[in-house]
Every structure is written in C-alpha cells, then in structure tokens.
Amino acid sequence: MTAPELAYDADCLAFANELGALLVKVAEAGARKALEHMPPHPSDRGNGEILNTRETAALLKVSIATLHRLGLPKHYVGCMPRYLRSEVLAWIAKQKGTL
Numbered sequence: 001m002t003a004p005e006l007a008y009d010a011d012c013l014a015f016a017n018e019l020g021a022l023l024v025k026v027a028e029a030g031a032r033k034a035l036e037h038m039p040p041h042p043s044d045r046g047n048g049e050i051l052n053t054r055e056t057a058a059l060l061k062v063s064i065a066t067l068h069r070l071g072l073p074k075h076y077v078g079c080m081p082r083y084l085r086s087e088v089l090a091w092i093a094k095q096k097g098t099l
Contacts, residue, residue, distance in 0.1 A: 048085060049084055049085050049086065050082050050083075050084060050085075051082065051083045051084070051085055051088070052080070052081075052082060052083075053067060053081055053083075055083075056072070056083040056088060059085070059088060060088070060092070072087070072088060072091055073087045073091065
C-alpha cells in the first residue's frame with residue numbers, strides 16, 4: 001500500500017470509530033427515553049411506599065436524569081434502585097430553602 005492509501009484507511013477507521021461511538025450514545029439515549037414512557041411493572045404496584053425510578057421522578061416532577069443528580073437516598077433490589085416515599089418526602093422537607 002502507498003502512503004496515501006494508508007492515510008485514507010486510517011481516516012476511514014477513525015470515522016468508523018467516531019460513528020460507532022455516536023450510534024451507541026444515540027441508542028442509549030433512545031433506550032432511556034423509552035423507559036421513561038413505560039408503564040410501571042405490575043410488581044411495582046403495591047402500597048405506594050416503594051417507588052421505582054420513574055415513579056420517583058414523577059412524584060418530584062423532574063426528569064430521570066435530574067433525579068439521578070439529586071442524590072436522594074435509595075435502596076437496591078438486585079441492581080434496581082428503589083426509593084421509599086417517606087424518605088423522598090423527608091428529603092424534600094429538608095431541602096426547603098436550599099432548592
């Protein structure tokens with residue numbers, strides 16, 4: 001291969017890597033958006049004390065991305081975060097005047 005052909009191949013490979021990384025970001029964003037609009041799983045419907053991420057974000061009227069940045073107390077069931085309504089409401093009361 002000549003030097004220009006090698007440079008062209010390197011440019012193509014760099015472009016393909018950038019495009020692949022962009023596609024991964026778009027797919028992840030789309031998956032997060034889709035999850036925001038999914039109804040709660042039937043097992044999540046109980047007495048209302050245990051909330052999933054989507055329910056907690058709806059309670060606070062914030063996006064899921066914002067919810068993750070707030071630093072609310074959470075508990076994990078396997079790898080799934082769960083929030084206690086009483087802890088969320090206590091956290092809100094504690095934040096008055098600081099938000």
